[in-house]
Amino acid sequence: MGEEIYRLSYYDFELPEELIAQYPSPKREESRLLVLRREPFAIEHRIFREIVDYLKPGDVLVLNKTRVIKARLRGRRVPTGGKVEILVTEIKGGEIVAMVRPGRKARPGETIEVRGELLEVLDYLEGGKRVLKLKSEMKPLDFLEKYGEPPLPPYVRRPPEEIDSVRYQTVFAEVPGSVAAPTAGLHFSRELLEEIKNRGVAVTYVLLHVGPGTFRPVRVEDIRQHEMEGEYFEIEEETRSLIKEAKAAGRRVISCGTTVTRALETWKLGEGPAGGYSELFIYPPYEFRVIDGMITNFHLPKSTPLLLVSALAGRDKIMKAYREAIERRYRFFSYGDAMLIL
Numbered sequence: 001m002g003e004e005i006y007r008l009s010y011y012d013f014e015l016p017e018e019l020i021a022q023y024p025s026p027k028r029e030e031s032r033l034l035v036l037r038r039e040p041f042a043i044e045h046r047i048f049r050e051i052v053d054y055l056k057p058g059d060v061l062v063l064n065k066t067r068v069i070k071a072r073l074r075g076r077r078v079p080t081g082g083k084v085e086i087l088v089t090e091i092k093g094g095e096i097v098a099m100v101r102p103g104r105k106a107r108p109g110e111t112i113e114v115r116g117e118l119l120e121v122l123d124y125l126e127g128g129k130r131v132l133k134l135k136s137e138m139k140p141l142d143f144l145e146k147y148g149e150p151p152l153p154p155y156v157r158r159p160p161e162e163i164d165s166v167r168y169q170t171v172f173a174e175v176p177g178s179v180a181a182p183t184a185g186l187h188f189s190r191e192l193l194e195e196i197k198n199r200g201v202a203v204t205y206v207l208l209h210v211g212p213g214t215f216r217p218v219r220v221e222d223i224r225q226h227e228m229e230g231e232y233f234e235i236e237e238e239t240r241s242l243i244k245e246a247k248a249a250g251r252r253v254i255s256c257g258t259t260v261t262r263a264l265e266t267w268k269l270g271e272g273p274a275g276g277y278s279e280l281f282i283y284p285p286y287e288f289r290v291i292d293g294m295i296t297n298f299h300l301p302k303s304t305p306l307l308l309v310s311a312l313a314g315r316d317k318i319m320k321a322y323r324e325a326i327e328r329r330y331r332f333f334s335y336g337d338a339m340l341i342l
Contacts, residue, residue, distance in 0.1 A: 005284045008221050011310060012301045013322055020155050021335035024167040029192045032330055032337040036321045038313055043321055045328065048187045048338050051295070057200025058251040060242055064182040064259045065205040067173035069141065070148030072160070073098075075114040077105055084112050086119075087151060089129060089179055089212050091140045096132040097125065099212065106130050115147045141176055151179050153215060153334050155300075168334075177209035177232065183334045184257035184295045204242050208233040208259040208278065218302055223283050228304065230277035233263040240267070240274060243290065252292040258305045261312075264290040286311040293342045298325060298332040313341050 004010050025031045029049035036043055046053075055061065073086040082105055090097040096119070100106040112119045118135040125131060134143060150164040170185040172193070197203055213229030220226055243253055247269065255261045266278040268289045281304065294312055299305040310318045321339065330337045 005315065006223055008218055008223050008302050010315065011223075011303075011306055013319065013326075015301065015326065015332060019326065019329065019332050019336075021331035021333060021337075022156055022158060023163070024186065024335045025331075025337075028167075028171070028187050028189045031187050033187075034321060034325055034330065034337070034339045036313055036317060036339060036341045038317065038342065041317055041320075043324055049192055051340060052192075052195055052199055054340060054342065055196060055199060055201045055254065056252065058202075058246070058249070060202045060204060060246045060251065060253045061196065061256065062239070062243070062253065062260050062264065063170070063172055063185055063188075063203065063205050063256045064263075065172055065174040065207055066178040066182060066209050066259075067176040068150065068169050068178045068181050068210075069176050070144045070165075071151040071179040072149040073114050073144070073147060074149075075112045075119070078111040078113050078118070086112070086114075086132075087179065087212065088144060088148070090209075091177070094133065094140065095122065096134070096140050097129055098132055099128060100130050100132075103128050103130070111135075114143075117143060117147065153180065155333055156335065172205070174205075175207055175209075177207075179212055180210040180214050181334060182208070182210060182257045182259045183297045184260075184338065186335075187295075187338050188256075202242055202246070204239045206233065206235045206239060206260055206263045208263045210259055214305075218304060218307075223307060226281060226304070228279045228281040230279045231259075231262075232276070233266065233278050234275040235263060235267050240270070244269060247290070253290055254293040254295065255291045256295045258296060258308050261291055261294060261308060281307075282311050283307040284311045284315055288312060293340065296339050296341065297334065298322065298330060298336050298339060300333065309339075309341065 031048045033046045033048045071088040075084045085101045086098045088098045106121050110121045119132045123131040149160045150168045168181050209232045211231045218226045266280045
């Protein structure tokens, strides 16, 4: 492998804009599924519900139980009435950490009104974020649930609709905290998960709250100089034991999404922490310690998720698969189709 594997431009590709999915498929499990076999290299085209044909009894399927919060708010400055957009990135106790636009209009001590509720700007944080606090007794999560909108990604070029409150959320979402969906999990229905369990596959969960860094572009040509934004994760003892037993017995661990992969590879079967903030950046070449296969969506050119899947499958194989997906009119990004790497 030459130095080109560290060049960001090595991971670029042309994507027709009409292939960027603006809405989810009519049914979760009816998305298309591209299966990429690494050795020997092969590509197959299926429907997502047929993923059961590729999972074996004894496999461990790991999902992310994070729940997307209604993180986007529209408000006005008090007393001027100037419009303000807020993207909540984290809730810390009774305080809200957020990106505010226009930022220069949100100085400490100022007040923002959102649908009758008042938020005080307490402080600046690194990266242009602000610390906000509700002036009422309402809890931040209740406030967001009542007045917020689903934080659709920037490439979904439409306002949020009622369907997004349901479909930009996995059916197993449990712990609120993400500002973007763990999109590989969006393809599972409850019925499909039951069928997978009935086939002898162990289904377990980790938690990683997806932060706004998931949309942050890589701005350096040498990918080794890029730094990931830390994201909170937890892997419970039951899940850790299940995975360790599977690995010891030679059974496969299949991760659902880049978020699960980063959490598991941060832990590294106990060599690393089982919780905290993960800043792990996976890019080629990388030796995976935990996962044997992965479910994922189709990612943006030159993005950190694309680098991760290139580390797992190999850059050339991923690019061949992407070219074939484009030729066959697969749908890309968050609301798009899926890929299974084995």
